[in-house]
Amino acid sequence: DAGVTQSPTHLIKTRGQQVTLRCSPKSGHDTVSWYQQALGQGPQFIFQYYEEEERQRGNFPDRFSGHQYPNYSSELNVNALLLGDSALYLCASSTVSDDWGGETQYFGPGTRLLVL
Amino acid sequence: RKEVEQDPGPFNVPEGATVAFNCTYSNSASQSFFWYRQDCRKEPKLLMSVYSSGNEDGRFTAQLNRASQYISLLIRDSKLSDSATYLCVVRNQAGTALIFGKGTTLSVSS
Numbered sequence: 001d002a003g004v005t006q007s008p009t010h011l012i013k014t015r016g017q018q019v020t021l022r023c024s025p026k027s028g029h030d031t032v033s034w035y036q037q038a039l040g041q042g043p044q045f046i047f048q049y050y051e052e053e054e055r056q057r058g059n060f061p062d063r064f065s066g067h068q069y070p071n072y073s074s075e076l077n078v079n080a081l082l083l084g085d086s087a088l089y090l091c092a093s094s095t096v097s098d099d100w101g102g103e104t105q106y107f108g109p110g111t112r113l114l115v116l
Numbered sequence: 117r118k119e120v121e122q123d124p125g126p127f128n129v130p131e132g133a134t135v136a137f138n139c140t141y142s143n144s145a146s147q148s149f150f151w152y153r154q155d156c157r158k159e160p161k162l163l164m165s166v167y168s169s170g171n172e173d174g175r176f177t178a179q180l181n182r183a184s185q186y187i188s189l190l191i192r193d194s195k196l197s198d199s200a201t202y203l204c205v206v207r208n209q210a211g212t213a214l215i216f217g218k219g220t221t222l223s224v225s226s
Contacts, residue, residue, distance in 0.1 A: 042203055042216030056212040105214055107159035
């Protein structure tokens with residue numbers, strides 16, 4: 001059973017460019033969340049997708065957008081890249097457990113983005 | 117005030133030591149609490165959930181004090197393999213996002 005997968009693993013872009021990061025959730029999971037982790041910090045919530053809709057958004061500008069497909073995979077798009085967007089971008093998938101009614105988020109290995 | 121605050125660290129301990137990490141959270145309405153572990157340049161992995169009654173998993177014990185809005189993690193008999201960053205995590209009120217602390221780095225030496 002494959003876990004959460006993300007692509008690409010590493011990416012180098014220049015300021016002003018646009019980037020698309022991809023995530024495939026764990027089998028059986030229908031919810032995808034995206035986080036940004038800057039060096040030396042904990043992950044910060046960007047947004048969450050469920051049933052192809054953005055369910056909640058964190059404190060990130062509109063340059064950050066996303067999409068979820070019918071197969072539950074997801075994309076994170078960042079426009080007009082800034083130097084400060086350099087970070088590890090983590091995708092987490094989850095679903096409501098039949099056993100206890102809650103959700104556990106499982107993280108993918110992340111995409112390391114460097115903006116020059 | 118940050119939503120989740122942790123001990124700054126780093127913690128450097130010898131093998132076999134007992135080490136405790138502390139964490140406070142600001143939103144008294146928070147319902148779910150976790151400790152995640154993150155190895156260098158890897159993704160965070162769930163270590164354990166934290167329940168009001170306290171819970172134990174082998175050498176690891178987690179406790180929650182709702183009145184003080186305080187969470188702790190105790191690691192007994194530290195192993196070299198315990199070296200990692202430990203992230204205190206609270207689920208937001210809507211039940212969607214995880215809110216992470218900055219993390220506390222543990223280094224266990226022989």
